[in-house]
Amino acid sequence: MTFYSIPENAYEEALQLFSSEYDGTYHIGKFGNEDFCEIRYKEGKIIFDRYLYYQVVAGRTFDHEFTRVRYEFKGDLNFNFEIHEQGIVDQIAKFIGFQDIRIGNSIFDRKFMIQATDEHKMQVMFADDKIQNKLLQLKDVNLYLLKERGIFHEPVSDETVMLYFLSENKIRHKDNWNELYILFQLLINRLNTLV
Numbered sequence: 001m002t003f004y005s006i007p008e009n010a011y012e013e014a015l016q017l018f019s020s021e022y023d024g025t026y027h028i029g030k031f032g033n034e035d036f037c038e039i040r041y042k043e044g045k046i047i048f049d050r051y052l053y054y055q056v057v058a059g060r061t062f063d064h065e066f067t068r069v070r071y072e073f074k075g076d077l078n079f080n081f082e083i084h085e086q087g088i089v090d091q092i093a094k095f096i097g098f099q100d101i102r103i104g105n106s107i108f109d110r111k112f113m114i115q116a117t118d119e120h121k122m123q124v125m126f127a128d129d130k131i132q133n134k135l136l137q138l139k140d141v142n143l144y145l146l147k148e149r150g151i152f153h154e155p156v157s158d159e160t161v162m163l164y165f166l167s168e169n170k171i172r173h174k175d176n177w178n179e180l181y182i183l184f185q186l187l188i189n190r191l192n193t194l195v
Contacts, residue, residue, distance in 0.1 A: 010172040011035075011050060018048070018177035039181065042192070046071045046184050048177055050170070051152055069165040069180050070150065072157055075191060080161065081116035081125075083135070083143040108132050112141070121194055128190055134183040142166040145191075163187060 015037050019026040024039035036049035051066045101114040103126045112135070116122035126132060135141055144164040148156055156162045163184065171177055 011170070014172055014174045014177065015048065017174040018181075021174070021178075022181065037177075041071070041185065042073070042188060044071055044073050046181065046188075048180065051166075053152070064168070065170055067165075067167045067169055067171050067180075069184060070154070071163045071184060071188060072160045073163070073188070073191070074159060075145075075161040076121075076194065077147055077159070077161060079116070079118050079121055079194070080145045080147060081114070081122055081143075083112050083114050083141065085111060085139075085141055086113045103127070103132070105132055108136060111136065125190055125194060128186065131183070131186050131190060134179070134186060137179070138167070138169075138183075140167045140169050143187075163191065 012035050015035060016026050018024070019037040019039070022039045024037045027036050027038070029035045034050050034052065036047055038045040038047050047068075047070045049068050051068045053064045053066065055062050055064075101116055101119050101122050102109045103114065103123060108126070114122060114126075135143070142151075142165070144151070144162075144166075146156060146162045146164055147160075150156065150162055150164055151166055154162075165180065165184070171180075
């Protein structure tokens with residue numbers, strides 16, 4: 001996926017264009033929250049936004065922007081997973097014997113560290129070539145299936161799980177949102193076959 005270099009204020013414009021293309025609902029952020037877009041899909045809504053994380057260290061404020069996509073649905077509460085791109089720490093952990101789940105595609109398995117509560121379900125989930133290819137095109141992938149709360153403590157409704165994508169890549173172009181929407185459609189459809 002190519003991330004286009006366009007002005008900082010283009011986030012809102014790109015998200016509005018993306019929202020209107022898919023008949024979504026665009027929400028203007030209030031009380032310090034960022035603008036976001038909701039698109040109905042199956043029985044739920046996929047939420048697209050950015051999250052600004054603030055931290056104060058030694059009297060200085062630091063902020064960091066994340067691209068975030070979320071979808072809540074009624075799924076298997078005993079199944080959760082995490083996929084992220086391997087870093088040096090992951091490579092060392094694998095070298096000393098830490099196990100992660102293998103999907104069977106050597107390129108995919110080399111790029112990602114995969115953990116899940118059910119290895120078989122995980123392999124079935126990611127046996128889809130379209131899903132593998134979409135994830136391989138992305139940079140800085142952090143993909144989760146969570147219950148109870150999201151990465152930044154977003155609440156998850158009772159009896160549901162949350163499919164959660166997080167990236168440090170800044171999206172400033174509608175086409176990048178489109179790619180994430182297609183990925184989520186593929187993932188949601190696949191998860192529905194596992195319920």
